[in-house]
Amino acid sequence: MKAKAVQSSFRDRTQEFLSVSERLRKSITSGTSQNGPSSSSSRAEEKRSVVAHQSEFNRRASKIGFGIHQTSQKLSKLAKLAKRTSVFDDPTMEIQELTAVIKQDITALNFAVVDLQLFCNSKNEGGVSSDTSSHSTTVVDDLKNRLMSATKEFKDVLTMRTENLKVHENRRQLFSSTASKDSPNPFIRQRPLAAKSAAGASNNLPQWANGSASSSQLFPRKQVDAESQPFLQQQQQHQQQMVPLQDSYMQSRAEALQNVESTIHELGTIFNQLATLVSQQGEIAIRIDENMDDTLSNVEGAQGALLKYLNSISSNRWLMMKIFFVLIFFLMVFLFFVA
Amino acid sequence: MKITALLVLKCMPEGADPIILANACDVSHFGFFQRSSVREFIVFVSRTVAKRTPPGQRQSVQHEEYKVHSYNRNGLCVIGFMDDHYPVRSAFSLLNQVIDEYQKNFRESWRTAQADSTEPWPYLDNALTKYQDPAEADKLLKIQRELDETKIILHQTIDSVLARGEKLDSLVEKSSDLSAASQMFYSQAKKTNQCCSIL
Numbered sequence: 001m002k003a004k005a006v007q008s009s010f011r012d013r014t015q016e017f018l019s020v021s022e023r024l025r026k027s028i029t030s031g032t033s034q035n036g037p038s039s040s041s042s043r044a045e046e047k048r049s050v051v052a053h054q055s056e057f058n059r060r061a062s063k064i065g066f067g068i069h070q071t072s073q074k075l076s077k078l079a080k081l082a083k084r085t086s087v088f089d090d091p092t093m094e095i096q097e098l099t100a101v102i103k104q105d106i107t108a109l110n111f112a113v114v115d116l117q118l119f120c121n122s123k124n125e126g127g128v129s130s131d132t133s134s135h136s137t138t139v140v141d142d143l144k145n146r147l148m149s150a151t152k153e154f155k156d157v158l159t160m161r162t163e164n165l166k167v168h169e170n171r172r173q174l175f176s177s178t179a180s181k182d183s184p185n186p187f188i189r190q191r192p193l194a195a196k197s198a199a200g201a202s203n204n205l206p207q208w209a210n211g212s213a214s215s216s217q218l219f220p221r222k223q224v225d226a227e228s229q230p231f232l233q234q235q236q237q238h239q240q241q242m243v244p245l246q247d248s249y250m251q252s253r254a255e256a257l258q259n260v261e262s263t264i265h266e267l268g269t270i271f272n273q274l275a276t277l278v279s280q281q282g283e284i285a286i287r288i289d290e291n292m293d294d295t296l297s298n299v300e301g302a303q304g305a306l307l308k309y310l311n312s313i314s315s316n317r318w319l320m321m322k323i324f325f326v327l328i329f330f331l332m333v334f335l336f337f338v339a
Numbered sequence: 340m341k342i343t344a345l346l347v348l349k350c351m352p353e354g355a356d357p358i359i360l361a362n363a364c365d366v367s368h369f370g371f372f373q374r375s376s377v378r379e380f381i382v383f384v385s386r387t388v389a390k391r392t393p394p395g396q397r398q399s400v401q402h403e404e405y406k407v408h409s410y411n412r413n414g415l416c417v418i419g420f421m422d423d424h425y426p427v428r429s430a431f432s433l434l435n436q437v438i439d440e441y442q443k444n445f446r447e448s449w450r451t452a453q454a455d456s457t458e459p460w461p462y463l464d465n466a467l468t469k470y471q472d473p474a475e476a477d478k479l480l481k482i483q484r485e486l487d488e489t490k491i492i493l494h495q496t497i498d499s500v501l502a503r504g505e506k507l508d509s510l511v512e513k514s515s516d517l518s519a520a521s522q523m524f525y526s527q528a529k530k531t532n533q534c535c536s537i538l
Contacts, residue, residue, distance in 0.1 A: 174487075249397055252428045256479040263486040270493045277500050284507045291514035298521035305528035312532075 027051065053123050054132060060119070061139050064112050068146050071105045075153050078102060082161040095161065106151055113143050173259060341365075342433075343405065343420040344381045345467050347441050347460075348389045349450070350416045357389040357416060359455040361441065363463035381420060385409075389416040397431055410434040414450070415441070429477035433470050437463065 028051070078098045081091055120136040344364040348357040364381060366374045384402060392398050392411040400407045408430040409418045417438045421430055440462055470476040474484055 249428065249431055253479070256428065256483065260479060260482055260486060263483065263490065267486065267490060267493065270490070270497065274493070274497055274500060277497070277504065281500070281504050281507050284504070284511055288507070288511050288514045291511070291518045294518040295514070295521040298518065298525045302521070302525035302528040305525070305532050309528070309532045 024051075054136075057116070057120060057123065057136055057139075060112070060116050061143060064109060064116060064143050065146070067105065067109050067112070068143065068150060071102060071109065072146075072150050072153070074098060074102050074105070075150060075157065079153070079157045079160075082157050082164065099158070102154060106147070106154065109147055113140065113147055116140055116143070340424045340471065340473065341368075341422045342425065342467055342471055343422070344385075344418075345420075345437060345463050346381070346385045346418045347437065347463070348385060348416045348418065350389050350392070350394065350411060350414050356386050358453065359385070360415075360445075361456070361458075361460040361463050363460070363467045365467055385418045385420075388418060392416055397434075399427060399430075406430075408434060410438065412438055417441070426473050426477070426480065429473035429480055432478075433466070433476035436476070437466060440466075 078095065081095055117140045120140055346359060347361040348359050350357045359382065364378055366377050369377050384407060388400055388407050388409050392409045394411045394413055397410045404422065405420050406423060407418060407420055409416060410431060415438060417434045419430055419434055474481045
């Protein structure tokens with residue numbers, strides 16, 4: 001470092017810069033050790049291996065970052081699919097595939113990040129400048145944070161999807177148990193009088209089953225599946241149409257009974273929760289009561305103290321005597337000085 | 340959600356046309372001039388369906404915009420004309436009730452009937468008007484509906500209990516603040532009383 005003049009306030013480090021760049025160039029292109037003006041060969045070796053280490057680290061970190069980015073893109077697609085899922089055309093297969101793929105990706109990225117951290121730690125044991133080590137730890141932490149946020153998003157999407165499924169289940173239950181609030185299916189109207197079995201079959205499916213594919217439309221609900229299965233066979237075998245129709249009637253009654261039972265069960269749990277909540281709140285109410293009692297006693301004590309103070313101030317016999325004494329005292333001093 | 344007609348027929352063996360034993364129709368929503376033709380149409384369709392229902396079976400047929408539900412029990416067939424919205428299960432439970440009532444009232448006298456009887460049967464007319472709402476006919480449906488209403492009410496209750504819990508929490512905060520303030524007040528009062536009594 002050369003201070004050019006006394007007044008200059010900069011340091012010309014060009015020479016240093018040139019030497020360092022030459023050193024780096026030579027260490028990257030050739031394998032021979034290079035004697036820079038201020039470095040020894042061993043240090044160059046170290047620096048080269050450090051550089052190689054660092055580039056390896058950077059490569060892996062960039063790969064992991066890219067993987068995380070891709071996974072978050074897939075996750076946003078999954079979130080869109082889960083949000084738009086409707087009762088009718090549920091893209092269940094796609095959602096499940098996408099979920100499986102994303103789960104695999106996340107676990108693989110998790111392993112990769114753990115590996116990267118081990119790698120970074122092992123490298124830090126070689127004598128490396130603190131800047132590099134702190135940089136690598138920061139990078140690893142950043143990747144971990146991003147992976148964690150991606151996992152959290154994934155969990156949120158899955159919960160949203162289960163809630164949607166629950167809502168659809170409820171809606172379907174509502175419709176299939178009453179089957180009275182739906183608009184009539186236009187396809188059913190075109191059935192002729194002779195197609196008794198088909199009419200009988202379709203009457204017991206939920207009203208909004210598409211009439212054109214009534215037998216082939218399989219809903220994810222198990223109960224409807226159990227009902228539609230006998231219907232499929234019924235449509236194929238004209239002979240046995242009567243017995244499944246009886247069965248379907250009985251089945252629908254059994255299903256209605258099951259619905260009632262499950263509803264009662266749910267009501268029981270709701271009542272239990274209600275009782276828990278109310279008992280917890282009772283505790284809170286008791287605490288409030290105690291606080292108020294404490295406040296009351298404090299205020300009463302304070303009032304008593306203030307009353308005493310008031311009494312002592314209003315009847316200030318002592319005070320008068322004190323003032324009198326002070327006056328006498330000053331009079332004495334005054335007299336002594338004058339006389 | 341409408342029942343248009345309820346009929347009780349006697350199914351003749353071997354393919355002859357069934358005989359109508361009781362008939363209750365509600366054709367008020369048709370124009371005045373169409374009513375008689377609609378009645379005849381109902382009679383004809385019910386005869387056809389009853390002829391084709393084997394004994395001991397339930398059947399539902401779709402005809403234009405009506406569903407015809409029929410239940411044949413040992414030669415006595417009861418048929419109901421309902422629209423598409425009427426749930427099938429309630430329809431059949433209603434038919435069950437009608438047929439039980441008929442057998443209770445008429446015992447076996449219907450077996451000797453040879454011609455269409457034209458006397459109105461008041462029970463059938465009452466049933467037609469009463470059971471326009473499927474919940475009346477089907478007890479399960481009624482129970483399910485009431486349970487759902489109860490569940491909704493309970494949900495609202497839980498919401499209000501949660502709100503109450505929040506208010507209680509804020510109250511507890513305020514009361515603890517109040518108690519702390521009163522404590523400070525007390526100590527201040529005591530202090531003013533104690534230390535300045537010299538002056």
